[in-house]
Amino acid sequence: MLSERLYQSIELMERYSIELAIDLLHRLDVIDRLGEWRSADELCHVLSFQPRFSFALGWILERLVETGCMEARTDGDTHFYHMRHAPWQPELERLRAVGLNIDPANAATLDLLDHAASLYPAVARGEQSGDHSLFGPQGILLWLNYFHNDNLTYAVNNWVSAMLAADRLSTRPRLRILELGAGAGSASKILVRWFDERGLLPQIERYLITEPNAFFRRRGQRDLAKQYPDLALEWGALDVNLPWDAQGVALGEFNLVYAVNVLHISKDLLFSLNQARSALTGNGWLVIGECLRPYVNQPIYPELMFQILESFTDVQTDSEIRPNPGFLTADHWRRAFTRAGFERVEVAPDIDSIREIYPHFFTGAICGQNTAASK
Ligand SMILES: C[S@@+](CC[C@H](N)C(=O)[O-])C[C@H]1O[C@@H](n2cnc3c(N)ncnc32)[C@H](O)[C@@H]1O
CATH class of the missing domain: 1.10.10.10 (Winged helix-like DNA-binding domain superfamily/Winged helix DNA-binding domain)
Structure with missing residues (x-):
């Protein structure tokens, strides 16, 4: 990889x-x-x-x-x-x-970079909204191609996350998984594929894949249901910014809450992290894949595609855990998870060492365990 x-x-x-x-x-x-x-x-x-x-x-x-x-x-x-x-x-x-x-x-990446850049003048002048333009008919196709496992520079996010999730949960006899912001399912597909390769699929009792956008959700559902007809897959819509239990997510239900490239768009990061912790069983894990900024203020190429989206920039900031909208450093995520009450917080791979040798590696997964009383 x-x-x-x-x-x-x-x-x-x-x-x-x-x-x-x-x-x-x-x-x-x-x-x-x-x-x-x-x-x-x-x-x-x-x-x-x-x-x-x-x-x-x-x-x-x-x-x-x-x-x-x-x-x-x-x-x-x-x-x-x-x-x-x-x-x-x-x-x-x-x-x-x-x-x-x-x-x-x-x-896929070059096309989305070009398309996003072409929108900058109109977005700057307030003639177009970034969200509206990027999710327009042309944008949506480019978006689907970008968040695809054939796109190596994106797929790496899905792989590091799936590997960390499998490492943390492989010894559990039964697994109930909740995925957030699954889009058209690129992360779900790699998670299922990796769990399959590790012989973990029979342990999956329930895998609830959520995505608020019905168009993306249906695409993911179509592909996965066909490929894994015997897997206990369910689909739903969940907005990470609203109380999760009011959206059909039972408290203390899941062993794994999983999200790849989603939580950086949460309006109130601590709220969403706390919601994730409430959805977990007493020893359950939150595992998220995120594009990581190696050093504070370091500009990185994926930002060009997303920073004109209102949903990317209109978030609550916090000097300790989220000094800027968008992508955070590994340190910010560690602090955010810890402040939300997670324990055994780790980032993989070892971004802090990697950046010393190669400061353009932007991919990592963060995990933290809910150690509150077991259900
Ligand atoms: C960067 S994409 C990642 C998609 C998918 N995880 C993947 O890796 O292919 C972010 C996803 O989060 C979803 N999203 C946006 N706002 C959200 C919200 N408030 N709650 C949950 N998901 C949201 C988007 O619809 C989009 O599918």
Whole structure:
């Protein structure tokens, strides 16, 4: 799984997103405003952009800092930017060809990056909403291709999570699983496949797969029900932001609560983590896959695709566990799980060591056990 092809694909996506950031700096007319020191908020104001676009603009500016063309300084909590010299002409076509040569399945990520970037000017000016545009007819197909196990750079999220879940639960005689935000089922498919390979499928007594979007849910249901007709699969809709017991999730019912790339969009992270803990049996596990930011404030390529979504940015922040919307560091997740009362909290693989050698590995799974009285 952690192959040369994956490494090269990640490096390519990082570079491609930097080239898109340069391109956007021109298309948003930001480049001419950076002769003097400016913050992202100030730029949004002078360019009459939506104030909420400041988060995405900050990401673009940070990517330019990595090129050496932009200088940054910090005053209190505010970052200011200043252009040192003009950036090079982006080479998107050449890089796309390189990416497809590494792996033709990289088209899914390149297409979604391009599509998201094409929406930035209209979203900045408030002419379109990010959610509406990304989930429009064109966006939805790109979305399905991206969150697919043929897409190696995404599938790795599903693999690390499934492996951690199996490690934590393999000795249980009976398993009741609740999955959140299952989308079209890419994480569910890998979980079932990995449990199958480990001989754990007969232990599954109940697997409730939830997803609020009916279109995604039906796609996942269609594929999985056909492939595993004998498995005790159930489907439902669950919104992680609303009380779970009022949505048909019994307290203390599940040995595993599972979610891949979902909980970072929870409006109130502690609320959702507490709901997950309440849904678990006394020794049950919450296992989540998340895109992890190796270092605080480090911009990472997947953000380009998601940071124009209101659902991604409109969340409650907290200096200790969630200083920014979107992707968090392993430390933030450890603290959040611990504050929500989970024990034996761990992140796998060992992101803290990996980032010292390779700071562009963005994938991890976090687990924590509910040690409250058993049902
Ligand atoms: C990034 S996708 C991940 C999909 C799936 N886990 C996978 O890996 O293929 C996030 C999913 O969370 C769902 N979602 C969005 N808001 C949610 C909410 N408030 N509660 C539960 N799920 C939500 C979305 O519909 C989407 O399917």
